[in-house]
Amino acid sequence: MLVVMHKRATAEDIAQVVRAIEARGYSARPIQGGERMAIGVLHNRGPVDPNWILSLAGVKEAIPVTRPYKLVSREFHAQDTVVPVGDVRIGNGSLVLIAGPCAVESEEQALTIARQVKRAGAHLFRGGAFKPRTSPYAFQGLGEKALKILDRVRQETGLPIVTEALDHTVYDLVEEVADVVQIGARNMQNFTLLRRAGQSSKPVLLKRGMAATLEEWLMAAEYILEGGNPHVILCERGIRTFTAHSRNTLDLSAVPVVRKESHLPILVDPSHACGRRDQVIPLSRAAVAVGANGLMVEVHHRPDEALSDGAQSLYPEQFQRLCEEIAPLAQLFARVPELERADLSPSLAAIS
Amino acid sequence: MLVVMHKRATAEDIAQVVRAIEARGYSARPIQGGERMAIGVLHNRGPVDPNWILSLAGVKEAIPVTRPYKLVSREFHAQDTVVPVGDVRIGNGSLVLIAGPCAVESEEQALTIARQVKRAGAHLFRGGAFKPRTSPYAFQGLGEKALKILDRVRQETGLPIVTEALDHTVYDLVEEVADVVQIGARNMQNFTLLRRAGQSSKPVLLKRGMAATLEEWLMAAEYILEGGNPHVILCERGIRTFTAHSRNTLDLSAVPVVRKESHLPILVDPSHACGRRDQVIPLSRAAVAVGANGLMVEVHHRPDEALSDGAQSLYPEQFQRLCEEIAPLAQLFARVPELERADLSPSLAAIS
Amino acid sequence: MLVVMHKRATAEDIAQVVRAIEARGYSARPIQGGERMAIGVLHNRGPVDPNWILSLAGVKEAIPVTRPYKLVSREFHAQDTVVPVGDVRIGNGSLVLIAGPCAVESEEQALTIARQVKRAGAHLFRGGAFKPRTSPYAFQGLGEKALKILDRVRQETGLPIVTEALDHTVYDLVEEVADVVQIGARNMQNFTLLRRAGQSSKPVLLKRGMAATLEEWLMAAEYILEGGNPHVILCERGIRTFTAHSRNTLDLSAVPVVRKESHLPILVDPSHACGRRDQVIPLSRAAVAVGANGLMVEVHHRPDEALSDGAQSLYPEQFQRLCEEIAPLAQLFARVPELERADLSPSLAAIS
């Protein structure tokens, strides 16, 4: 339920609506728009009867929100969320490129790749310190040592750092170094981890689970926003299907649907989607053309020696070519997705 | 098995190799390359021992073909197949646009839409005469009457016609009018229909089945080529997955993989892939950017009154916008896919 | 819409309702129940207004049918359909076993296997004469020669024959020999074939397509019933999923759902579902326990030499063991599924 106040509603009117909502055991979340105030009703189970709300002073409308998610919804927040990461802005219409190896393997490896991807045009550096691995016998990441290397990479190159937190207890450590904390696909519904991310002041990159519906994904983001952290960046990385020619199937229609349903920025990770180097560049072009806010791509200078995900890592010169190919695209389509959600309901668009 | 002959091999050498292959119960298919001849070995079950072939006069190499498909494979035919349809060329690097309604409903409807899509930039007109419908009680198409209307549309607008043949007995009728005969997703493994298409002189547009692997799809095309018709156009139209935000999941990685594996042109049908109007334009941009040879899009001037698939049909003005958005893309990426299959084995590239 | 007549309704009342329905462009299908008559309204697009029907003489109720399928629905026909095949009854509570090789390869092979499966307890013999094959180079079946062998098998063993018709033109030939004509998974939405089956007097075994929803499957059966052939036997054979440990995933919950939604009998084919011999017996037990009306199982005396599907064919002694294992199960659960659809609406149960 979204309660829209009259322009002339007083502060006391608003406070009274909040009290009335809370008296019924719900939470009230005031949302300041340009000309008027709206108040979100949260924590209700099932639909809320609008009648008692409409009878309160200063209330103009009570709009039932049909989506199970609220804070992540465009119904609640019509304008694009722009996530600031250092000097970079994610979600403001320009294309953001995140690149780097699957895992940090050594300072020399990380610095070499970071310098190469920076030169080619990357805006952020990615590299895993703690790696989720299917096998307990596989390389699990360098851990804290990798975090120190990532810190060094930022100092040397100026690139902000994206790295994954595998659980809520390691979050403190990761958060200290990371500019953006990644939550991986396997952890998309690790609710303890989502709650911890909600208490962080660092932006969160939330990957879609490999069998998650868009609704489940947005609900996972809702956990983080509900906890108080508004800076969530979504990342589509392919879903599990019957196909064999790629590791997963990149679901690009998720991009326009998410941009319509939610105000959060959405990136695409073509590397994990396909799992094969020779599909990464074409899928990157497609992701930019479909309207994604950016890309996250794996790059390694010696992929055949990589300790993980070598087969899907681009050579630095391929990443360079990718940057060149998408540059004109990014310009062409910077403004397009905005047009595509022009059919937002006017009453909602008006309030925020 | 592909037998590559020496440049200096004589016609008699070649004839002898053909006889030797046939003597073992296989079929031999000579393939004329620029400088030399190659001979494909077909209808073998399991691998063919190369030794007896290598001992024949004029034989340079005997290359085992590891794919189950042969005639559709780049291993057999390294250069892109270009399918001529009237003045249009499908697969030559320019982008082909096929547009029109799901079904032909009346002459007035078909002509109205045809003029509109032509003006916007379509190269071919699509419209169903015989419709495969899940329900026996749903509109099944106007049949022969629709074929006459399509003929009229071509005369009026000059647009070549794409329309579906539902079975092999109706093929004669459809083939007479159609410039390209479509085989639908549900019929992708209707082998009698595929054999009939193999005997036709008209190009065939073969849609991917909604649960088909790329291998099964290329094998279906193999039926048509094996029958003697080299002009097959593939069309990706989404696969069935667990997702609910789109009717199917468009599998764009199929495009670079098919272009690497096969010489046949590949289109994308974003309308059936998503089933919802507001995803068609972004997915169209993505399909062009990924390297498809063209698009097939549903357009209807009154989609709310359409007898089928109204929810996914673009309004003519949306199709116009689509054409404008993809025009710069088509130029940018016309040559790119060629680069992406640069790793074809040199010996094969040499022979054709 | 199902129009339920009063017990006291006259033949003229009924005729008048039929005329009224037809006058609106719909079809009327009278259904004789034990005590009263009901009339199905077919070929309507969208819901039918019940008011004009209720005003007619002799009409008791007009029940809107919410399912897209009608003739196959329990709403239209509450009692189990029992399909007679020679002396066998499919759907009457006893368990039916269909066994035999994937393809007929020779008279000796077919007779050998037929005798063995008969001895073990099979009620019908299966064997392909025309085989749908992914590859044009694979064994396509012996065709008419196989039909003659199948005829011989029936004469020798007395087992009724199940064999597949690949298309509507070969239907005449197949129908002459087969006691049950099979429509394969790839042809589940070959609507021309379904219409041809609707005109046949022979029972049809309709396999579920590998990506078909239950609704699509029942709609395919609806084509056959709508054409006039009431004897359709459904067969679940696994759906395509991401799993790799079996070729398809057997969807056993389809059995209770189909039995609740439809009056048609449903069999399970564990051989095609799993594609691996060692899963066939456990899945067979599960299929019987879940309430299937029977099984269709591939058996071959020399599976390693089979021209198709050898890996999933049971040895005759394994089929013997299967029969022994399921015998007590079949007795235990013969009556159970009936209980499970006890919640059919009483007004419907009353009329038929």
Place this chain on the structure above:
Amino acid sequence: MLVVMHKRATAEDIAQVVRAIEARGYSARPIQGGERMAIGVLHNRGPVDPNWILSLAGVKEAIPVTRPYKLVSREFHAQDTVVPVGDVRIGNGSLVLIAGPCAVESEEQALTIARQVKRAGAHLFRGGAFKPRTSPYAFQGLGEKALKILDRVRQETGLPIVTEALDHTVYDLVEEVADVVQIGARNMQNFTLLRRAGQSSKPVLLKRGMAATLEEWLMAAEYILEGGNPHVILCERGIRTFTAHSRNTLDLSAVPVVRKESHLPILVDPSHACGRRDQVIPLSRAAVAVGANGLMVEVHHRPDEALSDGAQSLYPEQFQRLCEEIAPLAQLFARVPELERADLSPSLAAIS
């Protein structure tokens, strides 16, 4: 790699092999069989060369293990693992029934249901204290209060308790009360949680992730065994597919495959698989018939008022009927699955 020692190998021979393995940076895990010792080689990346091992004193064979999992594999441990839970034995051939509500809602609710399911025949009681919920606004479980109620239930009824640990920090609390700690489907690849479970002395019930392959699932169990806890009970609960008639698709072929590949017991949860009450009993019968070691079923005395999963919970009288229906089945098939893995390689069967 599994190193099989000669019967006459001395303790020193064995110690030397262990040292040799460790000297190469691998781990050695001695496995005592009836007549001889075997030594597993762990933590190797890629295949291990057998030659240097075969040259050591007392070594009979060095068997390459082709599976990525080791400790969970029948290749390493040929006999069924039997997990003791109070007086219950899971995996010993008798059928184990776990029943109870999705979530503990109150002491009165838990006790009422516990008494009812015990009377019907349940061996363990299930009830969630901490609930993983898609929405942050949904009921999240009573937490510690629920653990106290569960403790009370055990005291009152004597039924051992199964309840879920949502993360590794809550594990201490849960472990204190639970007799079996459940790891849910969404947490199947929560590796921190798996490692914590590996350090526990309580048995673990590990549900299959809804898009997990069997290999990924067994690898998740491997984490727990590798950590030192041998008591893992697997639980199949349905996979995500395109179907709509059930919430997930129960993958029963997983049961025979897991029993062949692994020595761990495997249960089936039909409630979460289908999500609809009327499919639970037929799927339960199928699960028993396919060879599962037990069932986990949701039961609620007032499902319409349940705070979660009401639609799939059986009424107590339905659970009673389920118990009656499966009782004869459980007897019929207690010994069957053992026969089905008779083709284990003899050398492996011999050592353990």
